[in-house]
Amino acid sequence: MLHQNLTTDLPRARGTLRAGFVHSDGVTRIGRLFQAGSAKAMLPPAPSCEMVLLNTSGGLTGGDRMEILVDQPSGSHLTVTTQTAERAYRSTTGRARVTSRFVVAAGAHLDLLPQETILFDRSALLRDQEIELSGDATCLWVETLILGRAAMGETVRTLDLTDRRRITRDGRPVFIENLRLDDTVLAQGNSAATLAGNRAFATLVLVATDAADRLGRARDAIGDCGAASAFDGKLVARLTAEDGWPLRQALMRLIRSIRPGPLPRVWQI
Template identity: 35%
Template sequence: MQRASGESRVTFDLRDGKTRLGDLYQRDPCRVLFPKPELGEPPQAVMITTSGGVTGGDALRMSVEIGPGAEAVATTQAAEKIYRASRGSVACTIDVDVRVAEGATLDWLPQETIVFEGSRLKRRTVAEVVEGGSLLACEMVVLGRGASGERFASGLLLDAWSVRRPGRLAWTDTLRVEGETPDGAGFGTANALATVIGVWDAPQPHFEKARALLEAADAVRAGVTVVNGIMVARLLGEATAVRHATIRFLTEFRGRRLPRVWHV
């Protein structure tokens, strides 16, 4: 069966005092759109998958790089759907690489990934942030289509994160779900998990702001900590509640609305 092998790479640089597109590469089914940002906001890159979803054997790579002093926002056009894999199929793979240079700022804010019953996904996100760079990143995964009464009872989700600072690995984390949602790992009846990470040279003020916002969160379980200088926040619960809580948190934490594609 035909499988997709797509890639997108986008680079932003600071030129003449403004953040501008520096480089772009895209190969089907990966594409990048550049909507006009709101007045006073940085440029946006919107990642899309023209195939309409991902299934067993597909391989996608996405890369976002922000040059010294530049500022940008990267997101996705809609929720990414991971379809049921055919019998005997290998897992689909999604590799995300994020690089933030000195004095640069990136908000990596993709919309949720919906992992259908019977699907198999291996996703790896690697962020490299040099001293003086700032990164706010969010990933949300939904296990099964709860609105349709579907549970994630078979399949594989292997979702790995890592953050590198100059010359060292600062933080790494992997979620593995194979078969039933892991009640023993604290999921309970929840079918969605959002992870928000922040990388700054001085994380404490950001941590305190995030903690105050998450203490007021309702309808979800939420918490935040700092590990090796990396802020890590989690929101766990029913998919719609987690999405709404994540939107509220990110909007208040950033002090600006999320990209318009989040509200379509």
């Protein structure tokens, strides 16, 4: 009998998306769009310009690569969101890597409102995300992480997450956050210094000259789900909850309290 050792490389998802917008006569619209692999975008009808990002691979696992670049001009107002929650699945071969860069020209505003990222047990994910503001540009950014799905009885005990988040203005740092979650942190999950038993948590950052003026409304909306502070043209809020659904409800209240207009339609489905 002939025995053979066969090594088969598992398929890996690759996605690249580059979008450039234009602004004229008070209207923001897509100017150019390149999409390849599993990275796609939709531009649904909306009161203002809105782009919905999709990962057609259905989730992220070790070896996957996603690259996103969005460029918006002066005077534009753009909302970027995701079609559904992103999922980071169990990895057997290294990390999934996601790189996102949003370039916002002077006089423009970006609402970066992705839906949740669900982290499954034994997932491994490296994300590098940056918003580059120029001049007096402003932005609102939300990031939400959920450790497994409570309704499915999932528990996350093993994890490798590095999440680098940066907002700069004319090359100078405005907000820098390097989040690291691994087995050691998860083992302290009931500690008040970590997650205090919660599995869902979110960070909201508003960069605008009137950010401090919205602090009172933000705190009222958050209630007992977290806390917020404001300083030097920046408002930062932290929220936690036992699961994703109550966190989403609190986060929606918070966003509505400080942001005019309706939330993206995909958030309300």
